[in-house]
Amino acid sequence: MPAAAATRLRPALPVVLWHSVRPRSLPIAALSSVVGTLALLPAQRPEPLIAALCLVLAVLLQCATNVLNDAEDSRTGADDFPAAGSSLAMKAGWVDASGARVIALACFLLAALDGAAIVVLVQKPALVLLGAAAVLAGWAYTAWPLRLAYRPLGELASALPMGIGIPWGTAAAQTSSVPAAVWFAAIPLALLTAAILHANNARDRAHDASVGKRTLATYLSPRGVVLEYQALLILGPVLLAFAVAFQRIPVWTAIAIVPGLRAIVVAGRASVDLDARGWTVLLINAVKLHQLTALALCAGFLLSVI
16 A cells, blocks of 8 residues: 555544554553552551552553564554554554563653652652652663563563552552552462463464564463463452451442352363464453452452441
Protein backbone atom coordinates (compact mmCIF):
# COMPACT_ATOMS: atom_id res chain seq x y z
CA MET A 1 0.00 0.00 0.00
CA PRO A 2 1.42 3.45 -0.89
CA ALA A 3 2.55 5.57 2.06
CA ALA A 4 -0.04 8.25 1.22
CA ALA A 5 -2.84 5.70 1.32
CA ALA A 6 -1.59 4.34 4.64
CA THR A 7 -1.53 7.87 6.04
CA ARG A 8 -5.12 8.46 4.94
CA LEU A 9 -6.21 5.25 6.67
CA ARG A 10 -4.45 6.11 9.92
CA PRO A 11 -6.99 7.42 12.47
CA ALA A 12 -6.60 10.53 14.59
CA LEU A 13 -3.70 10.68 17.05
CA PRO A 14 -5.84 10.11 20.18
CA VAL A 15 -7.20 6.91 18.61
CA VAL A 16 -3.71 5.73 17.72
CA LEU A 17 -2.48 6.44 21.25
CA TRP A 18 -5.46 4.69 22.81
CA HIS A 19 -4.96 1.55 20.78
CA SER A 20 -1.19 1.65 21.33
CA VAL A 21 -1.44 1.17 25.09
CA ARG A 22 -3.58 -2.00 24.93
CA PRO A 23 -6.48 -0.48 26.90
CA ARG A 24 -8.11 -3.80 27.75
CA SER A 25 -5.16 -4.66 29.99
CA LEU A 26 -5.20 -1.41 31.97
CA PRO A 27 -7.75 -2.55 34.61
CA ILE A 28 -4.99 -4.80 35.96
CA ALA A 29 -2.96 -1.81 37.14
CA ALA A 30 -5.98 0.32 37.98
CA LEU A 31 -7.66 -2.27 40.18
CA SER A 32 -4.39 -3.11 41.94
CA SER A 33 -4.08 0.54 42.93
CA VAL A 34 -7.68 0.74 44.14
CA VAL A 35 -7.16 -2.39 46.23
CA GLY A 36 -4.10 -0.76 47.80
CA THR A 37 -6.20 2.24 48.80
CA LEU A 38 -9.22 0.37 50.12
CA ALA A 39 -7.07 -2.13 52.04
CA LEU A 40 -6.37 0.74 54.44
CA LEU A 41 -9.96 0.36 55.66
CA PRO A 42 -11.35 0.17 58.27
CA ALA A 43 -8.35 1.14 60.42
CA GLN A 44 -7.24 4.16 58.38
CA ARG A 45 -8.89 6.72 56.15
CA PRO A 46 -7.64 6.94 52.55
CA GLU A 47 -6.56 10.27 51.05
CA PRO A 48 -8.74 10.76 47.92
CA LEU A 49 -6.35 13.06 46.02
CA ILE A 50 -3.29 10.92 46.68
CA ALA A 51 -5.26 7.78 45.86
CA ALA A 52 -6.31 9.29 42.53
CA LEU A 53 -2.75 10.32 41.67
CA CYS A 54 -1.50 6.82 42.54
CA LEU A 55 -4.18 5.33 40.30
CA VAL A 56 -3.10 7.53 37.38
CA LEU A 57 0.55 6.68 38.05
CA ALA A 58 -0.16 2.94 37.99
CA VAL A 59 -2.04 3.20 34.70
CA LEU A 60 0.66 5.36 33.09
CA LEU A 61 3.35 2.88 34.07
CA GLN A 62 1.38 0.02 32.56
CA CYS A 63 0.77 2.04 29.40
CA ALA A 64 4.49 2.71 29.08
CA THR A 65 5.41 -0.92 29.69
CA ASN A 66 2.80 -2.20 27.23
CA VAL A 67 3.93 0.08 24.40
CA LEU A 68 7.62 -0.52 25.03
CA ASN A 69 6.98 -4.27 25.10
CA ASP A 70 5.34 -4.09 21.67
CA ALA A 71 8.19 -1.97 20.31
CA GLU A 72 10.85 -4.41 21.50
CA ASP A 73 8.90 -7.49 20.37
CA SER A 74 8.58 -5.90 16.95
CA ARG A 75 12.34 -5.41 16.78
CA THR A 76 13.12 -9.00 17.79
CA GLY A 77 10.36 -10.68 15.76
CA ALA A 78 8.63 -12.03 18.87
CA ASP A 79 5.31 -10.60 17.64
CA ASP A 80 5.71 -11.91 14.09
CA PHE A 81 2.95 -14.51 14.12
CA PRO A 82 -0.88 -14.42 14.03
CA ALA A 83 -1.55 -15.12 17.73
CA ALA A 84 0.80 -12.40 18.98
CA GLY A 85 -0.71 -10.09 21.58
CA SER A 86 0.66 -6.81 20.24
CA SER A 87 -1.54 -3.70 20.18
CA LEU A 88 -4.03 -2.91 17.43
CA ALA A 89 -1.99 0.17 16.53
CA MET A 90 1.09 -1.97 15.87
CA LYS A 91 -0.82 -4.66 13.99
CA ALA A 92 -2.56 -2.10 11.79
CA GLY A 93 0.70 -0.33 11.00
CA TRP A 94 -0.46 2.96 12.53
CA VAL A 95 2.77 3.15 14.53
CA ASP A 96 6.14 1.46 14.07
CA ALA A 97 8.69 0.37 16.69
CA SER A 98 10.35 3.79 16.80
CA GLY A 99 7.03 5.56 17.19
CA ALA A 100 6.01 3.13 19.92
CA ARG A 101 9.21 3.91 21.81
CA VAL A 102 8.38 7.61 21.68
CA ILE A 103 4.91 6.91 23.09
CA ALA A 104 6.42 4.74 25.83
CA LEU A 105 8.93 7.43 26.79
CA ALA A 106 6.13 10.01 26.93
CA CYS A 107 4.15 7.75 29.28
CA PHE A 108 7.22 7.22 31.47
CA LEU A 109 7.75 10.99 31.60
CA LEU A 110 4.14 11.64 32.58
CA ALA A 111 4.42 8.92 35.22
CA ALA A 112 7.55 10.58 36.61
CA LEU A 113 5.76 13.94 36.82
CA ASP A 114 2.79 12.31 38.53
CA GLY A 115 5.11 10.56 40.97
CA ALA A 116 6.92 13.82 41.73
CA ALA A 117 3.60 15.47 42.53
CA ILE A 118 2.78 12.66 44.96
CA VAL A 119 6.15 13.00 46.71
CA VAL A 120 5.71 16.77 47.08
CA LEU A 121 2.17 16.43 48.43
CA VAL A 122 2.88 13.68 50.97
CA GLN A 123 6.41 14.86 51.86
CA LYS A 124 7.90 11.37 51.66
CA PRO A 125 11.18 11.53 49.72
CA ALA A 126 11.68 7.78 50.10
CA LEU A 127 8.87 7.27 47.60
CA VAL A 128 11.24 8.59 44.93
CA LEU A 129 13.16 5.33 45.22
CA LEU A 130 9.98 3.30 44.80
CA GLY A 131 8.99 5.34 41.77
CA ALA A 132 12.43 4.98 40.22
CA ALA A 133 12.28 1.23 40.77
CA ALA A 134 8.87 1.11 39.08
CA VAL A 135 10.13 2.98 36.02
CA LEU A 136 13.23 0.78 35.88
CA ALA A 137 11.09 -2.36 36.11
CA GLY A 138 8.87 -1.16 33.28
CA TRP A 139 11.87 -0.37 31.09
CA ALA A 140 13.83 -3.51 31.95
CA TYR A 141 10.88 -5.79 31.26
CA THR A 142 11.60 -5.98 27.52
CA ALA A 143 14.17 -3.28 26.72
CA TRP A 144 17.93 -3.63 26.54
CA PRO A 145 20.04 -4.56 28.44
CA LEU A 146 18.05 -6.77 30.83
CA ARG A 147 15.06 -7.84 28.71
CA LEU A 148 13.56 -9.70 31.67
CA ALA A 149 10.60 -10.92 29.61
CA TYR A 150 13.08 -12.69 27.34
CA ARG A 151 14.40 -14.73 30.26
CA PRO A 152 12.71 -17.12 32.72
CA LEU A 153 11.96 -14.05 34.88
CA GLY A 154 8.96 -12.60 33.07
CA GLU A 155 6.31 -13.77 35.50
CA LEU A 156 8.31 -12.47 38.46
CA ALA A 157 9.12 -9.18 36.72
CA SER A 158 5.42 -8.68 36.02
CA ALA A 159 3.89 -9.96 39.26
CA LEU A 160 6.10 -8.07 41.71
CA PRO A 161 5.60 -4.51 40.38
CA MET A 162 2.02 -4.97 39.15
CA GLY A 163 0.62 -7.23 41.84
CA ILE A 164 2.54 -6.12 44.92
CA GLY A 165 4.37 -2.89 44.08
CA ILE A 166 1.28 -0.98 42.96
CA PRO A 167 -0.96 -1.85 45.97
CA TRP A 168 1.86 -1.39 48.46
CA GLY A 169 3.06 1.86 46.91
CA THR A 170 -0.48 3.23 46.78
CA ALA A 171 -0.98 2.44 50.45
CA ALA A 172 2.47 3.72 51.46
CA ALA A 173 1.75 7.09 49.87
CA GLN A 174 -1.30 7.47 52.12
CA THR A 175 -0.09 6.14 55.46
CA SER A 176 3.03 5.93 57.60
CA SER A 177 2.46 2.25 58.32
CA VAL A 178 1.22 -0.09 55.61
CA PRO A 179 -1.18 -2.61 57.21
CA ALA A 180 -0.75 -6.35 56.74
CA ALA A 181 -4.08 -6.43 54.90
CA VAL A 182 -2.40 -4.77 51.92
CA TRP A 183 0.06 -7.64 51.61
CA PHE A 184 -2.59 -10.33 51.95
CA ALA A 185 -4.75 -8.63 49.32
CA ALA A 186 -1.84 -7.93 46.98
CA ILE A 187 -0.23 -11.37 46.81
CA PRO A 188 -3.28 -13.11 45.24
CA LEU A 189 -3.37 -10.34 42.63
CA ALA A 190 0.33 -10.86 41.98
CA LEU A 191 -0.25 -14.58 41.45
CA LEU A 192 -3.05 -13.88 38.97
CA THR A 193 -0.89 -11.31 37.18
CA ALA A 194 1.77 -13.99 36.79
CA ALA A 195 -0.88 -16.44 35.56
CA ILE A 196 -1.95 -14.00 32.84
CA LEU A 197 1.60 -13.68 31.54
CA HIS A 198 2.25 -17.40 31.88
CA ALA A 199 -0.80 -18.26 29.77
CA ASN A 200 0.47 -15.81 27.16
CA ASN A 201 3.91 -17.41 27.22
CA ALA A 202 2.46 -20.91 27.11
CA ARG A 203 0.58 -19.99 23.96
CA ASP A 204 3.67 -18.43 22.36
CA ARG A 205 6.33 -20.85 23.63
CA ALA A 206 7.21 -22.47 20.30
CA HIS A 207 7.54 -19.17 18.46
CA ASP A 208 9.32 -17.51 21.38
CA ALA A 209 11.94 -20.25 21.43
CA SER A 210 12.50 -19.83 17.69
CA VAL A 211 13.37 -16.12 18.06
CA GLY A 212 15.45 -16.47 21.22
CA LYS A 213 12.81 -15.33 23.70
CA ARG A 214 13.52 -17.87 26.43
CA THR A 215 10.58 -17.48 28.78
CA LEU A 216 10.04 -19.92 31.61
CA ALA A 217 7.45 -21.73 29.49
CA THR A 218 10.13 -22.55 26.89
CA TYR A 219 12.21 -24.34 29.54
CA LEU A 220 9.38 -26.32 31.13
CA SER A 221 7.92 -29.56 29.84
CA PRO A 222 4.33 -29.41 28.56
CA ARG A 223 3.21 -30.88 31.88
CA GLY A 224 5.29 -28.32 33.79
CA VAL A 225 3.66 -25.50 31.83
CA VAL A 226 0.23 -26.75 32.88
CA LEU A 227 1.22 -27.24 36.52
CA GLU A 228 2.59 -23.71 36.79
CA TYR A 229 -0.64 -22.22 35.46
CA GLN A 230 -2.71 -24.33 37.84
CA ALA A 231 -0.56 -23.42 40.84
CA LEU A 232 -0.73 -19.69 40.11
CA LEU A 233 -4.53 -19.84 39.94
CA ILE A 234 -5.10 -22.00 43.00
CA LEU A 235 -2.61 -20.49 45.46
CA GLY A 236 -4.43 -17.14 45.53
CA PRO A 237 -7.75 -18.32 46.99
CA VAL A 238 -5.88 -20.58 49.42
CA LEU A 239 -3.97 -17.57 50.73
CA LEU A 240 -7.16 -15.49 50.96
CA ALA A 241 -8.90 -18.24 52.92
CA PHE A 242 -5.93 -18.35 55.31
CA ALA A 243 -5.93 -14.56 55.70
CA VAL A 244 -9.64 -14.45 56.50
CA ALA A 245 -9.46 -17.41 58.88
CA PHE A 246 -6.62 -15.83 60.86
CA GLN A 247 -8.14 -12.32 60.73
CA ARG A 248 -5.37 -10.81 58.63
CA ILE A 249 -7.97 -9.14 56.42
CA PRO A 250 -11.59 -8.13 57.23
CA VAL A 251 -14.09 -10.97 57.24
CA TRP A 252 -16.11 -9.34 54.46
CA THR A 253 -13.21 -9.88 52.07
CA ALA A 254 -14.08 -13.56 52.18
CA ILE A 255 -16.30 -12.82 49.18
CA ALA A 256 -13.07 -12.72 47.16
CA ILE A 257 -12.82 -16.47 47.70
CA VAL A 258 -15.84 -16.91 45.40
CA PRO A 259 -13.82 -16.03 42.26
CA GLY A 260 -11.23 -18.40 43.71
CA LEU A 261 -13.67 -21.27 43.36
CA ARG A 262 -14.02 -20.30 39.72
CA ALA A 263 -10.21 -20.29 39.49
CA ILE A 264 -10.12 -23.93 40.53
CA VAL A 265 -12.53 -24.80 37.71
CA VAL A 266 -10.46 -22.84 35.18
CA ALA A 267 -7.25 -24.47 36.41
CA GLY A 268 -8.79 -27.86 35.72
CA ARG A 269 -9.18 -26.93 32.05
CA ALA A 270 -5.44 -26.57 31.51
CA SER A 271 -3.94 -29.58 29.76
CA VAL A 272 -0.92 -30.56 27.70
CA ASP A 273 -3.17 -30.90 24.64
CA LEU A 274 -4.12 -27.21 24.45
CA ASP A 275 -3.27 -25.34 21.27
CA ALA A 276 -2.71 -21.58 20.92
CA ARG A 277 -6.44 -20.91 20.90
CA GLY A 278 -6.92 -22.95 24.07
CA TRP A 279 -4.22 -21.02 25.92
CA THR A 280 -5.72 -17.76 24.71
CA VAL A 281 -9.00 -18.78 26.35
CA LEU A 282 -7.15 -19.53 29.60
CA LEU A 283 -5.36 -16.19 29.34
CA ILE A 284 -8.71 -14.38 29.05
CA ASN A 285 -10.03 -16.37 31.99
CA ALA A 286 -7.03 -15.35 34.10
CA VAL A 287 -7.67 -11.70 33.25
CA LYS A 288 -11.31 -12.04 34.28
CA LEU A 289 -10.33 -13.79 37.51
CA HIS A 290 -7.94 -10.94 38.34
CA GLN A 291 -10.70 -8.39 37.78
CA LEU A 292 -13.29 -10.34 39.77
CA THR A 293 -10.90 -10.98 42.66
CA ALA A 294 -9.85 -7.33 42.82
CA LEU A 295 -13.45 -6.10 42.67
CA ALA A 296 -14.48 -8.57 45.37
CA LEU A 297 -11.63 -7.42 47.60
CA CYS A 298 -12.65 -3.80 47.07
CA ALA A 299 -16.24 -4.63 47.99
CA GLY A 300 -15.09 -6.54 51.06
CA PHE A 301 -12.96 -3.68 52.35
CA LEU A 302 -15.79 -1.19 51.77
CA LEU A 303 -18.29 -3.41 53.58
CA SER A 304 -15.91 -3.66 56.53
CA VAL A 305 -16.56 -0.02 57.44
CA ILE A 306 -20.35 -0.41 57.62
